[in-house]
Amino acid sequence: MKTLIQLCLIAVVLYGCSAGLNPKDTAAVEAAFSKYEESDGKAIFKEKCARCHGYRLPETRTAEKWPRIIDRMAPKAKLNEDQKAAVLAFVTKHAKAS
Numbered sequence: 001m002k003t004l005i006q007l008c009l010i011a012v013v014l015y016g017c018s019a020g021l022n023p024k025d026t027a028a029v030e031a032a033f034s035k036y037e038e039s040d041g042k043a044i045f046k047e048k049c050a051r052c053h054g055y056r057l058p059e060t061r062t063a064e065k066w067p068r069i070i071d072r073m074a075p076k077a078k079l080n081e082d083q084k085a086a087v088l089a090f091v092t093k094h095a096k097a098s
């Protein structure tokens with residue numbers, strides 16, 4: 001019983017970290033995005049990057065991690081080269097410090 005509860009807690013924590021910000025939670029989305037200045041990258045990220053999973057906000061990954069992630073996600077989100085570059089600039093600018 002105790003291990004079951006511990007497993008559930010671990011699952012909840014992992015899910016919370018990995019699923020990202022729910023795009024349907026409009027208030028939370030607006031609050032989260034209001035801290036970034038407007039840019040093409042921000043607009044594209046907001047439009048395209050929560051279709052399959054929640055928003056993985058820029059500050060959840062380091063600037064070293066983002067390029068490889070964007071390489072994988074750009075085709076999924078059907079970004080062209082300009083859009084991909086704009087999103088990469090946006091996420092690395094606001095990335096986690098280290």
Ligand code: HEC
Nearest residue numbers: 045048049050051052053056061069072073074076077087
């Ligand atoms: C067509 C569906 C789809 C779209 C659109 C999409 N993703 Fe993903 N994303 C996935 C899937 C599936 C995974 C889990 C598998 C993986 O990591 O490759 C994932 C994983 C991730 C991860 C975690 C990967 C890691 O290594 O930490 C991040 C961060 C991420 N996506 C960001 C984005 C961003 C930013 C965009 C917009 C450019 C985006 N995603 C658009 C499907 C999508």
